[in-house]
Amino acid sequence: MIKPDGVAAKVVGKVLDRFEKEGFDLVAMKLVPPDLSRIEAFYSVHKGKPFYEGLLKFMTEGPSVAVVWEADDAISRTRAIIGATNSKEAAPGTLRNLYGTDNRRNLVHASDSPESAEKEIALLFRKEELARSPVKV
Ligand code: CMP
Numbered sequence: 001m002i003k004p005d006g007v008a009a010k011v012v013g014k015v016l017d018r019f020e021k022e023g024f025d026l027v028a029m030k031l032v033p034p035d036l037s038r039i040e041a042f043y044s045v046h047k048g049k050p051f052y053e054g055l056l057k058f059m060t061e062g063p064s065v066a067v068v069w070e071a072d073d074a075i076s077r078t079r080a081i082i083g084a085t086n087s088k089e090a091a092p093g094t095l096r097n098l099y100g101t102d103n104r105r106n107l108v109h110a111s112d113s114p115e116s117a118e119k120e121i122a123l124l125f126r127k128e129e130l131a132r133s134p135v136k137v
Helices: 004-008 012-021 036-042 052-059 074-082 095-099 114-124
Strands: 025-032 064-070
Touching: 004 012, 004 052, 004 064, 012 064, 012 074, 012 095, 025 114, 036 052, 036 114, 064 074, 074 095
Parallel strands: none
Antiparallel strands: 025 064
């Protein structure tokens, strides 16, 4: 997910370009309005943590772009592409290093396991919105 800071900074295209250049296949994509109850559900695992309220405020600043990508080893490769959670600590050349700001305003969210991917995709997309590109037979 490209967070509100990435949409506001107009770097959505740069993020998508990076994943396309890495060979990821696009499965689904949409601009998501900042709906508090959906964001609360999305980040329910962090409820009660010190950064939770600030995270909700940030994520409701504006729309996000939700994207589903498919690739071999997608989760570990995505983590390498985006860099550490704290943009200030993200390795040079990673997306968060290039376009993120700090621990909270960190440009993108990526699922950290197949299970969280399944839950997060279900919160953002209806089944019929998921395509396979290129179509796999
Ligand atoms: P994300 O990978 O989407 O997962 C949870 C989000 O909470 C994280 O990116 C940041 O946006 C935010 N976050 C995590 N840790 C902190 C922190 N220590 N301070 C502020 N925000 C944080």
